[in-house]
Amino acid sequence: MPAGNPKAAASGKKQQEKLPLQQRILNGILNVSNVPYSSFVPYPVTPLHRVDAQIKQLWLVALYILIARATPWLRVGIAGCVAALTMLTLPPRLWEAQLKRLSLICGLIFVFTAIGADGVPPLLQARALPNAAEGLPGLSPAAPYSYVILNLWVITITRRSVNLAVTAAALTFCALQSASLCLVTTPGEEMATALQRWLAPLRLLRVPTQRIGVTLLLSLRFMSLVFEEVRNLCLGLAARGVDWRAQGGRGSIEIFARLLVRLFANLFSRSENIAQAMVVRGFLGPEQHHLYMMRVNASSPLANAAALAALAGLAAAVASLR
Amino acid sequence: MFSISVNDATLSLGRAAQKRQVLKGVNLQVQRGSLHMLLGPNGCGKSTLLRVLGGLLQLDGGGVEADAPSGFVFQNPDHQVVMPTVAADVAFGLGRYRLREAQVAAAVERALTLVNMAEFTHRATHTLSGGQRQRPTRRRFLRALAEEPRVLLLDELTTFLDVEDQFGVLRAVRDVTRTGARGRGVTAVWVTHRFEELEYADAASYMEDGRIVFTGSPDQLRQRLRGMGATL
Numbered sequence: 001m002p003a004g005n006p007k008a009a010a011s012g013k014k015q016q017e018k019l020p021l022q023q024r025i026l027n028g029i030l031n032v033s034n035v036p037y038s039s040f041v042p043y044p045v046t047p048l049h050r051v052d053a054q055i056k057q058l059w060l061v062a063l064y065i066l067i068a069r070a071t072p073w074l075r076v077g078i079a080g081c082v083a084a085l086t087m088l089t090l091p092p093r094l095w096e097a098q099l100k101r102l103s104l105i106c107g108l109i110f111v112f113t114a115i116g117a118d119g120v121p122p123l124l125q126a127r128a129l130p131n132a133a134e135g136l137p138g139l140s141p142a143a144p145y146s147y148v149i150l151n152l153w154v155i156t157i158t159r160r161s162v163n164l165a166v167t168a169a170a171l172t173f174c175a176l177q178s179a180s181l182c183l184v185t186t187p188g189e190e191m192a193t194a195l196q197r198w199l200a201p202l203r204l205l206r207v208p209t210q211r212i213g214v215t216l217l218l219s220l221r222f223m224s225l226v227f228e229e230v231r232n233l234c235l236g237l238a239a240r241g242v243d244w245r246a247q248g249g250r251g252s253i254e255i256f257a258r259l260l261v262r263l264f265a266n267l268f269s270r271s272e273n274i275a276q277a278m279v280v281r282g283f284l285g286p287e288q289h290h291l292y293m294m295r296v297n298a299s300s301p302l303a304n305a306a307a308l309a310a311l312a313g314l315a316a317a318v319a320s321l322r
Numbered sequence: 323m324f325s326i327s328v329n330d331a332t333l334s335l336g337r338a339a340q341k342r343q344v345l346k347g348v349n350l351q352v353q354r355g356s357l358h359m360l361l362g363p364n365g366c367g368k369s370t371l372l373r374v375l376g377g378l379l380q381l382d383g384g385g386v387e388a389d390a391p392s393g394f395v396f397q398n399p400d401h402q403v404v405m406p407t408v409a410a411d412v413a414f415g416l417g418r419y420r421l422r423e424a425q426v427a428a429a430v431e432r433a434l435t436l437v438n439m440a441e442f443t444h445r446a447t448h449t450l451s452g453g454q455r456q457r458p459t460r461r462r463f464l465r466a467l468a469e470e471p472r473v474l475l476l477d478e479l480t481t482f483l484d485v486e487d488q489f490g491v492l493r494a495v496r497d498v499t500r501t502g503a504r505g506r507g508v509t510a511v512w513v514t515h516r517f518e519e520l521e522y523a524d525a526a527s528y529m530e531d532g533r534i535v536f537t538g539s540p541d542q543l544r545q546r547l548r549g550m551g552a553t554l
Binding site: 295 | 373376377378391392393394396398400401402403404405406407409410413414415416417418419420421423426427430443444445446447448449475
């Protein structure tokens with residue numbers, strides 16, 4: 001279709017609109033890149049690639065705690081910093097679609113939380129004031145403060161609901177995006193090794209840290225398998241050219257249910273294949289098998305120091321602005 | 323003398339209600355240092371027998387004696403991938419040995435360079451294309467050889483390869499059985515559907531309905547197959 005032809009573009013759009021919902025879902029899955037969300041990208045080597053995996057994990061944990069303890073505006077600021085870091089360090093092809101989707105999800109979380117958190121009256125409400133509120137001086141009528149920010153028909157947005165919405169959206173954004181940033185710039189093997197190092201003291205308590213590390217690695221491998229199987233099954237379904245209109249709602253649900261059953265069967269089969277491959281390749285158990293992690297990028301002391309300094313700065317900012 | 327000896331092996335697979343006997347008294351002897359091919363129709367139990375030899379399945383009855391250690395190469399390259407990135411996956415098989423990281427890194431680099439995949443060293447395994455995943459097929463059995471196995475178990479290794487690669491792999495396996503990794507003969511059991519591959523075998527067996535019905539030289543097997551109506 002010629003890109004500059006508005007008539008053809010309009011007819012293409014019309015055709016797209018005519019597609020049944022089931023077909024559009026299928027197309028949506030097939031149009032997603034065949035590289036799963038947050039899989040390791042070795043090139044280009046960014047400063048984040050040079051930061052040690054242990055420090056990245058420290059950052060991940062610290063972010064969750066700091067966001068929970070920060071003021072609402074600081075939460076938004078932290079989320080903005082994570083987004084800016086993503087855009088500055090990674091090439092656009094890696095973050096554009098990802099940030100759009102994540103922003104949409106977080107936007108929806110914000111809207112629904114803001115509307116729902118304080119808009120619906122609770123079924124059980126204490127009728128008496130709490131003791132702490134007794135004897136407080138009343139607000140003067142001229143004070144600009146108002147607990148209810150917006151009251152439109154059934155929609156009520158209050159300061160509390162906005163605060164909760166900001167927290168939920170910022171926490172979701174930071175949790176998903178920082179984990180993604182970490183996985184895109186760190187191979188799974190290094191993440192597993194770093195986790196094992198953090199857990200090393202627990203060996204004294206006989207915690208099977210090796211087993212936990214291997215399990216993490218296999219989970220990372222399994223994530224890509226799930227993605228691959230979903231795509232393969234959808235591709236098979238698309239190739240059959242199912243007439244979704246003729247199938248109707250019930251028929252479509254049946255087809256998707258069968259697809260789900262097949263997905264689980266295939267995943268179990270793939271898991272068995274991997275387990276057999278491990279056995280024939282000499283795996284004797286997590287304690288006996290030495291995993292050679294094949295380090296990708298040697299971590300740079302400068303990058304590590306910068307990452308730790310930035311973390312300390314953020315912690316100080318959160319502590320002072322509380 | 324014999325590298326592998328299977329005596330009256332029986333095995334049933336499936337759940338209690340639908341249990342099906344896959345091996346119905348298999349007897350097989352494989353000469354040490356030979357390339358032994360296993361042929362037969364689909365579902366006759368070839369791959370199951372190979373899995374028994376590799377220790378992946380336990381027999382219900384009978385016995386197996388085989389040299390150890392063994393290296394197993396699956397038909398589908400995807401099924402052998404364990405680790406999330408290419409280099410770590412190539413190094414996985416060496417995990418049973420205590421080696422220096424530098425030694426392992428050199429071995430991995432050598433192996434990947436041989437299949438022109440050095441630039442994919444740190445790529446995630448699932449991001450490789452179909453062709454890239456099949457490229458290491460030629461080296462997969464050599465990767466198994468890095469662990470110095472006495473027996474190589476190869477399950478339809480050439481299924482996904484073009485004709486040129488198919489015979490290249492066959493020649494390489496035959497050479498390995500003659501010279502071995504360090505001058506020591508390695509025994510290879512090769513499961514195949516392709517009669518033309520018999521040319522490279524030292525001996526061959528034909529399986530039917532869970533039993534080995536014939537064992538002999540490749541020429542003898544060809545004669546038998548012609549007698550059964552096959553055009554060879």
